[in-house]
Amino acid sequence: MAEPAKHRTSHRTIRRARIIALLMPLGSVAILLGAAAATTGLSIEAFFARLASPLVVLLIILFISILFPAYMRIYYTLLLDAKGVFTASERRTYQAGKQRWEGYLLRAALVAAVLLVGIAVWVRWH
8 A cells, every 4th residue: 555645744844843853952062061161260271171071071971861862852742743744653653752762861861860979979089
């Protein structure tokens, strides 16, 4: 059997959701780094030296590991909010994708919380 025809605006909806989902984490990281650079009284060289320290790199990786699944969940939410654009099977597929990323987000948040507590204890003892 032939695949049911997609609504003609589904391509635009998917493209818009992808652009939003890609720009949100990049914007968040840019705002985070920009705010950190603006609020510290360090020179550019000292700021980048501190930014390249292992602890800061680990914290940025933890931040991104939570951001990426969160924004992928937002991507699927944006797709699912487009009513009347997708077929029922496509909606089920997107719903399954959203639930999968919600699971990833939960696991990433739990791992990040445990690592942050471990880092806090380690910094306090050393």
